Amino acid sequence: MGTWGDELNWLVGLAVAVGLVGVVVQVLPGAFLVGGAVLAWGLIERGTAGWTVAALAVLVTAAGQVVKYLVAGRYLQRGGVPGSTLLWGGLGGFVGFFVIPVVGVFVGFVAAVYLAERIRVRRHREAWASTWRATKASGLTIVIELAAALLVATAWVVALLVR
Secondary structure (H helix, E strand, O other): OOOOOHHHHHHHHHHHHHHHHHHHHOOOOHHHHHHHHHHHHHHHHOHHHHHHHHHHHHHHHHHHHHHHHHHHHHHHHHOOOOHHHHHHHHHHHHHHHHHOOOOHHHHHHHHHHHHHHHHHHOOHHHHHHHHHHHHHHHHHHHHHHHHHHHHHHHHHHHHHHHO
């Protein structure tokens, strides 16, 4: 066991909990917080459990990031939503975060995607269909990222129990 003992476990547990919330709320880079905390724990803890969980944290976090972009990108491409629309949505979400507390990210994202698509396709029905598709793609990324972060967190908890 490392020199930090229980303090390290509590700090990692807190970082994992905050990271999991960050994945869902999309305010923090939650998966990276979970993966980074578990990686740090593994590097400090050492031993078979530490090194195994550290490697797993890096691999699963990276795989989750790649998979979420591949799945969402393919889904959006099939629906004819261009990447530039998502950039506008991301910018709108960023601005919304500071303008409207709590729900601003979501409101800003949807509003910016709709506006970008309305300008691009010039019709409400098509713009709204693209906006709905982009919103569902965003939900897919959250679910995929959450699954990866939960897998990393579970591996860490199992390592704590078996060491």
